[in-house]
Amino acid sequence: MKPVVKQRKKIFLLVGIAVILALITAITVFTGGAGAETVQVRTGDITRAVEDTGYVQPATSYDLHAPQNARVVQVPVETGQQVSKGQTMLELENLDLSLQVEDTRSQLSQTAASIAATQAAVQRIELELKNAGENLARFQDLYESGAISTVEFEAAELKVQTLEQSLQEQKSLLESTRAQEAGLNRSLQNLNRKERQLTLQSPVDGIVLSLPAKQEQVVTPGRVLASVAVQDKLEIKADILSDDLGEVKLGQRVKITAPVLGSKVLYGEVGEIYPLAVEKQSALGVIQRRVPVIVTLADPANLKPGYDVKVAIETLTHKDVPVIPREAVHTLQGGGKEVMVVTDNRVERRPVQTGIGDRENIEITEGLAAGEVIVRDGSMDLKENTRVKTNKG
DSSP: OHHHHHHHHHHHHHHHHHHHHHHHHHHHHHHTSEEEEEEEOEEEEEEEEEEEEEEEEESSEEEEEOOSSEEEEEOOOOTTOEEOTTOEEEEEEOHHHHHHHHHHHHHHHHHHHHHHHHHHHHHHHHHHHHHHHHHHHHHHHHHHHTSSOHHHHHHHHHHHHHHHHHHHHHHHHHHHHHHHHHHHHHHHHHHHHHHHHTEEEOSSSEEEEEOOOOTTOEEOTTOEEEEEEOTTOEEEEEEEEGGGGGGOOTTOEEEEEOGGGTTOOEEEEEEEEOSSOEEEEOTTSOEEEEEEEEEEESOOTTOOTTOEEEEEEEEEEEEEEEEEEGGGOEEOTTSOEEEEEEETTEEEEEEEEEEEEOSSEEEEEESOOTTOEEESOTTSOOOTTOBEEEEEO
16 A cells, blocks of 8 residues: 555656646746846947056156265155245255365465465565666666676676566465465355255145155265155056057046045046056066056046056947947857847847947947847846846846
8 A cells, every 4th residue: 555655645746846837837928938137239339448557646746865975954844745946845964064164164264364465475576676676777877887896786686586586486376376265165166065955945836745854864865855746737657468558559538536536537648658568466476567657637636646546548439339238248158149139028049249348338240230129137048939028127
């Protein structure tokens, strides 16, 4: 008896399953088929873009460097502060330079005194030489008349010659001392110029980007002490994969988004493409070759230097073409593509050719016409001629 009971239970179970399947089929038929969200093929514009991340930087910035070995004695500005052209940003001190200035000024004072003394000596000798010359003229007449001896005449003549030699020596000394004074003045001017370099001023009206220098810090020549940028003149630097750079050209429009912008979208254009690729390591540790690209900004909105942004360089646009959602296209194993067209609530799997696309949509170059209805989700397993209940998205 037990085998018979088990057999009957099995039969009842199979019958029950068949009834349930029949009910499901009936419901599907009477309610219009499998549910599927559909969309209509529309005509529109579509743009292909190279997308990457970038960061905001000043379009024009200046670094202030230490001109010499010195000590920072005063930093009267702060990071983020607005400054005017010529405004003092740092005061430095070089004690060795100060000692050189004092020593040179002392030498100049001594040289000036020597010049004054030599000038006085020249004037005195010139006066003595004038008198000696007049005496020699008188002695010449007396000697020719026999009133004085040869010895007396020659003594007067020797005195004139001696004074002439002394005058020449003093004039040479005066010339040499004046040349020394000119050299010291040039040295002092050079030292004063170096002293003026110890006061670092802003070269432009702008904003202080950074102040690495601290008060009482000892700095060496060439060290960056401060950076200042022209305010409101910002640009974006993005490192683009070299493989993606083929279609990027100067002047192309760039779409810019960032968390700090919220829903606002900015637009710029490609202003510069660097001629050399550089190696960069990705977040996954992969070495990539990237090319820096500069994007100019007409309106930076509330962007600030250092902010991260996303850029989309628009490389190609097709206007008035059939456009559908990307997810509606199903890629076959052989590489072909198809979509599910809905006609009279039944599925037709139709091969299509695609063109350019963006993140959301893709262009259809062959196989669809504007106005046709398709299944949005191309991954749905709907057989050819399957009846569907459409739900327009």
